[in-house]
Amino acid sequence: MKIRHVKYLVLLAIPFFAILAGTRVVKSQTEGWFRTGINLGQFTVRIAVPDFASRSADPRAAELTKTFNQVLWNDLNYSGILDVVSKSLYPVNTPQEPQDVDFNGWSNPPASAQMLAFGYTETRGNSFVVTARLFDVHNPSNPSVLAKRYVADMNDLSARDAAHRFANEIIQTLGGGIPGINLTKIAFVSNRTGHAEIWVMDYDGFNQHQITNYPSLNLTPRWSPDNSLLAFTSYARGNPEIYLYSLITNRRIPFPSYRGLNTTPAFSPDGKKIAFCSSMGGNPEIYVSDVNGLGLQRLTFSPGVNISPVWNPKTGNEIAFVSDRSGSPQIYIMNADGTNLRRLITAGGDAEAPSWSPNGLFIAFSWSVKETGHWDIYVIEIATGRIVQLTYNAGRNEHPSWSPDGRHIVFESTRTGKREVWTMLADGSNPHELTTAGENWNPNWSN
Incomplete structure (x- = not known):
């Protein structure tokens, strides 16, 4: 040649x-x-990811929350190690705080989840704030796996960044310590x-x-x-x-x-x-x-x-x-x-x-x-x-x-x-x- x-x-x-x-x-x-x-291993962890709710009356926060929810879902769904439960199988009530979690409703059929990622968003000053948790719903006596708060700017890129960071935390925790991408x-x-x-x-x-x-x-x-x-x-x-x-x-x-x-x-x-x-x-x-x-x-x-x-x-x-x-x-x-x-x-x-x-x-x-x-x-x-x-x-x-x-x-x-x-x-x-x-x-x- x-x-x-x-x-x-x-x-x-x-x-x-x-x-x-x-x-x-x-x-x-x-x-x-x-x-x-x-x-990738032989088994995946079944996780439910209900939409985070916005506690702010600011319409910008509603749009940023929508972005956060979609990005978090996509990140976890494409991780290769998680089986993200279809939203059609979720219980009626979506939790925002730990006391809201119905452990039987999430762990039993039809959801049959092992892990539950949930939380809420709010605005504080000029910041978009996400409070996020990961629970093991098969362990109601000690369910907390992750508890995180992300403070972002009021723009789409920052909301996406917050979702990426929470997804990375979940993937690293459930995926053998390998950082998310x-x-x-x-x-x-x-x-x-x-x-x-x-x-x-x-x-x-x-x-x-x-x-x-x-x-x-x-x-x-x-x-x-x-x-x-x-x-x-x-x-x-x-x-x-x-x-x-x-x-x-x-x-x-x-x-x-x-x-x-x-x-x-x-x-x-x-x-x-x-x-x-x-x-x-x-x-x-x-x-x-x-x-x-x-x-x-x-x-x-x-x-x-x-x-x-x-x-x-x-x-x-x-x-x-x-x-x-x-x-x-x-x-x-x-x-x-x-x-x-x-x-x-x-x-x-x-x-x-x-x-x-x-x-x-x-x-x-x-x-x-x-x-x-x-x-x-x-x-x-x-x-x-x-x-x-x-x-x-x-x-x-x-x-x-x-x-x-x-x-x-x-x-x-x-x-x-x-x-x-x-x-x-x-x-x-x-x-x-x-x-x-x-x-x-x-x-x-x-x-």
């Missing part, structure tokens, strides 16, 4: 169809070992302004806003571990270069310019280094440098294209990447110093866009196989080589990226007729479309 084909790959993601040779690929939802590995962000590329620019949105698709304003191609955004920086590929000056952008100062951070192709940057888990692809030496290879560009080190030495590095987020000691050294794009793993190279996907086809799970056990990737003629999202368990398929016969599905809780994956798909950003649970279930304006691709989940 020549360098001009690398640009074709990065910009358009055109697949190379090849043959899948004898490996067992299974549907993820049927595999208990996989659901356990992605923190409801305050995380997703970076992506969008052409809705006429140019491919970097955008950021909330995890649920809300608050989409443009980050870059370079009338050119801007691609492959990646978050720093502390979410203060975005690294991406920009053609703003004609040559594809690595740009670093501070989300705190809203300014570029200096990084060296190299000749040739420079693309697919990725931060190390400690935030001190960046791995990226560069053809500065003639062939597209994987390099690593400090974030300031010092200490440049070449890691790969192979004919063809070596691209799309991603660090093991658990250890920081390994890097997965894509190489066509075997004749077609495949995923390889090496130590962070370039040693101990081994091929990860050995069953044929074209495998691209690796994304390492937060626990270091799995890699999600895009795979095109001749038998289906589709690009779909798969996950491989690194230790055993077991592979599960997450998407099926729904357009082209590419560029997966894990959520920090390991329970969700964001990806791009053409299932609606054009490239858009979607999320799903990490077992492939419950897909949600996040973008609709223009075309949107290259999503990356914050940490």
Whole structure:
């Protein structure tokens, strides 16, 4: 593959169809070992979430309460670990205070809830205040699990933030201590302004806003571990270069310019280094440098294209990447110093866009196989080589990226007729479309 084909790959993601040779690929939802590995487990907690009531006469508070209720419901319903009880099964009386709770009414059929999230909102001065509780209705002698109060500004974003925070508290408490993802962000590329620019949105698709304003191609955004920086590929000056952008100062951070192709940057888990692809030496290879560009080190030495590095987020000691050294794009793993190279996907086809799970056990990737003629999202368990398929016969599905809780994956798909950003649970279930304006691709989940 020549360098001009690398640009074709990065910009358009055109697949190379090849043959899948004898490996067992299974549907993820049927595999208990996989659901356990992605923190979804085998059982869900049944929770009732009646609407919080507004105690304020201010009509703004009523609207903000409506927003809070909808966001809280959506967050919990999409957590992957909770079974949110349908409101049609709730008792007639909705509790606001602890003494209002009818334990039998909530714990017995038809609601049959184990947990109850309830409370109320009010205004105090110029603040929107939420009092929220979580009760174990199977333990009436000592039911309190959480008791929280959130003080927000009188606007939609703040009401959403309060709902996200309470949802995170519930999910972390009931989900084995793993923090919720409801305050995380997703970076992506969008052409809705006429140019491919970097955008950021909330995890649920809300608050989409443009980050870059370079009338050119801007691609492959990646978050720093502390979410203060975005690294991406920009053609703003004609040559594809690595740009670093501070989300705190809203300014570029200096990084060296190299000749040739420079693309697919990725931060190390400690935030001190960046791995990226560069053809500065003639062939597209994987390099690593400090974030300031010092200490440049070449890691790969192979004919063809070596691209799309991603660090093991658990250890920081390994890097997965894509190489066509075997004749077609495949995923390889090496130590962070370039040693101990081994091929990860050995069953044929074209495998691209690796994304390492937060626990270091799995890699999600895009795979095109001749038998289906589709690009779909798969996950491989690194230790055993077991592979599960997450998407099926729904357009082209590419560029997966894990959520920090390991329970969700964001990806791009053409299932609606054009490239858009979607999320799903990490077992492939419950897909949600996040973008609709223009075309949107290259999503990356914050940490």
